[in-house]
Amino acid sequence: MDLPGCDPGRLERTYAQFALVNRAIAGWHGIYRARVRPRLSPDSPTSLLDVGCGGGDVSVLLARWAARDGLRLEVTAIDPDPRAILFARGRHAAEGVTFRQSTAAELIEAGDRYDVVVSNHVLHHLDGLPAFLAESASLSRGAVVHNDLRRSPAAYALFFASSWVFTGSYIRRDGLTSIRRSYTAAELAAAAPAGWTVARHAPFRNLLSLDTSRGGYRARPAANG
Incomplete structure (x- = not known):
């Protein structure tokens, strides 16, 4: 689905079906409740950045949960793929989330910062994990939480057995590939720079997190070349 020439109809169905998958198992x-809500207030807004938002469903869920709890959360969701942003804006136009076609590097260049930075199912796509983590840390003045798949034979077998229902999209093929590409908890801990924490999260997830509010972490951009 990341290829520029993929079928647009199947891609739209993929974005739509991801909303079901993320709601059910992400x-x-x-x-x-544990990582975002304790940082929110009913009186002053908290800013949250969702990096690599895809179809925008996670961004919208976070905004809805905060509103339901009477808390003020301003969500900005970015993705470099114009197809993802077009879908998200069309599907979630009235949801109180700002969707932008952008990269994290472009936000850093503009001087933007957010109280909370999150991502969903991004880490296993990356060739340059340290550079991505440095960017997300630079954008955060509070907390960073990256939620990603945790590779295991059980996760692969369960998805293989259950994903046949997602017809007409790229979910099954790309999902199985993503599980194979994802990290175990030990692998992710070894790959992440000092200061980052890995926690297992059900079902079959890794949470890679960083507290930037105490000033003890200084993100260093990856060296060129």
Whole structure:
């Protein structure tokens, strides 16, 4: 689905079906309660950046949960793929989330910063994990939480057995590839720079997190070349 020439109809169905998958098994409600909600206030707004937002469903869920709890959360969701942003804006136009076609590097260049930075299912796509983590840390003045798949034979077998229902999209093929590409908890801990923490999260997730509010971490951009 990342290829520029992929079928647009199948791609739109993929974005739509990802909303069902993420709601069912990505574990974001628990992450919201434990990692995001304690930082929110009913009186002053908290800013949150969702990096690599895809179809925008996770961004919208976070905004909805905060509004339901009477808390003020301003969500900005970015993705470099114009197809993702077009879908997200069309599907979630009235949801109180700002969707922008952008990269994290472009936001850093503009001087933007956010109280909380999150991503969903991004880490296993990356060739340059340290550079991405440095960017997300630079954009955060509070917390960073990256939620990604945790590779295991059980996760692959369960998705293989259940994903046949997602017809007409790229979910099954890309999902199985993503599980194979994802990290175990030990692998992710070894790959992440000092200061980052890896925690297992059900079902079959890794949470890679960083507290930037205490000033003890200084993100260093990856060297060119």
